[in-house]
Amino acid sequence: MPTILIINPNSSRFITDSLQEKLPKLVAPDVQLRFFTCPAPGAAVIDSITEATLTAALVFQSLIPQVLEGIDAVVVACYSPTPLVDMIRESYQLPCMGIVQASVLAALTVGQKVGILTSTYRSECLLYELLQSFGIQRSRIAAIASTGRTVLQLSNMDPKERKTLLVQRAQELVRIHGADSICLGGAALAAIRDSIQEAVGPEIPIIDGVHAAIEQLSGLVRQKLTTSKSGIYQYP
Amino acid sequence: MVRILIINPNSTGEMTNNVKKVLASCTPPNVELHFLTCPPEGPAAIESMYDGIISTSVVMKYLKCHPPQCDAFLIACYSDHPLVSALREAYRKPCLGIMQASIFMALSVGRKVAIVTTTNRYGPLLTAGVRAMGISDSVFGGVVSTGLTPLELESKPHTEVDALVQQSSRKATQEMGADVICLGCAGMAHMLDVVQQAVGPDIPVVEGAKAGVGMLTCLVQMNLFTSKAGAYQAIQF
Numbered sequence: 496m497p498t499i500l501i502i503n504p505n506s507s508r509f510i511t512d513s514l515q516e517k518l519p520k521l522v523a524p525d526v527q528l529r530f531f532t533c534p535a536p537g538a539a540v541i542d543s544i545t546e547a548t549l550t551a552a553l554v555f556q557s558l559i560p561q562v563l564e565g566i567d568a569v570v571v572a573c574y575s576p577t578p579l580v581d582m583i584r585e586s587y588q589l590p591c592m593g594i595v596q597a598s599v600l601a602a603l604t605v606g607q608k609v610g611i612l613t614s615t616y617r618s619e620c621l622l623y624e625l626l627q628s629f630g631i632q633r634s635r636i637a638a639i640a641s642t643g644r645t646v647l648q649l650s651n652m653d654p655k656e657r658k659t660l661l662v663q664r665a666q667e668l669v670r671i672h673g674a675d676s677i678c679l680g681g682a683a684l685a686a687i688r689d690s691i692q693e694a695v696g697p698e699i700p701i702i703d704g705v706h707a708a709i710e711q712l713s714g715l716v717r718q719k720l721t722t723s724k725s726g727i728y729q730y731p
Numbered sequence: 732m733v734r735i736l737i738i739n740p741n742s743t744g745e746m747t748n749n750v751k752k753v754l755a756s757c758t759p760p761n762v763e764l765h766f767l768t769c770p771p772e773g774p775a776a777i778e779s780m781y782d783g784i785i786s787t788s789v790v791m792k793y794l795k796c797h798p799p800q801c802d803a804f805l806i807a808c809y810s811d812h813p814l815v816s817a818l819r820e821a822y823r824k825p826c827l828g829i830m831q832a833s834i835f836m837a838l839s840v841g842r843k844v845a846i847v848t849t850t851n852r853y854g855p856l857l858t859a860g861v862r863a864m865g866i867s868d869s870v871f872g873g874v875v876s877t878g879l880t881p882l883e884l885e886s887k888p889h890t891e892v893d894a895l896v897q898q899s900s901r902k903a904t905q906e907m908g909a910d911v912i913c914l915g916c917a918g919m920a921h922m923l924d925v926v927q928q929a930v931g932p933d934i935p936v937v938e939g940a941k942a943g944v945g946m947l948t949c950l951v952q953m954n955l956f957t958s959k960a961g962a963y964q965a966i967q968f
Contacts, residue, residue: 523948706953
């Protein structure tokens, strides 16, 4: 009975609530889910290295034994690079996955060239390096595309205009960059999944990183695989 | 009910049984496993690219006449087996080889994976295989060959086989700096404890068939399918 903790490393409760509402119906029947949101002051959105680092520290310090009691594995549900995954892998033995890695690994089992759709221009830049750190060859990434905007600009955009822009980027990933699968980079993208599928057509699998992480971690738990305590992930 | 068809592309029934035994303990309740051994015209073991190609032809011909009733395919040969690509082209259902499954699962629990395998030829074959799945050398420690053939894993005395496998496993962690090990042959599926004993409790050891079931269960649960754009566009089959 894999029990998976989903950490929302930003402090936007409404995102955790929406995950809590939709995920239990989607996951394998033997999987149990628990949820944790970054406490205040946190950050409403994680976009910058600074926000990622400060929230990672805050979440990590809040991971007291009670939070992890009965938990078999942890998802860090942030589609921006965050040190939190490695911090948990270092300090604990239970498996931990970020949703970026989970989504790209799943994508590379159903296609050869993954397209990643994300919200902000900054995350576009940061994600190439993150994928490199996972050992994903650059040639396997069709492209990482975003709205080209900052968090602030996005929040001031008309939602319909934002959606149209993202859908257009999704189509470009397939038609111009040769993506044969698309990873949804974060909650805002997951919300418009149906529109993206309609736009790119039924040949293109679309991957949600949170679900991918939950199922892959469940697979690890069923095999009794845990994080290496040698090399980079030795106990600090 | 998720139905996974596990295909052994070599014609050695005992190897299929070996894999079946190993999978009994970690299959989720909503997953049903079915097994197919390559018909007898196929090679007894896959030891070369030639064997891989011949076995693909034999299995695909068989499947054309016996349409598979399953939701996903797992190819139980630790190699960059051409059957994986062929099935990805022929079907929409997800298809995965145990090698890719094990490497991907390994990279979820460690940062440097090494493979312990059979023959010396598998050194360059598996190295090419890791690159073919889109993984770069920065997270790959390399391959250590025991020098045994897949069939010798069963036919030679167990003490000799265990000693060679353990020696290779220690080399993988101590000399190649691996923090996670993959068992590099379907015929090694039952040897997880032997390897674990050699490398100690800090090093996770990944067995490919279990990793494959884990990964395919993920894909089916997510309603993912093989892309019909790009490399895996549909073929006439």
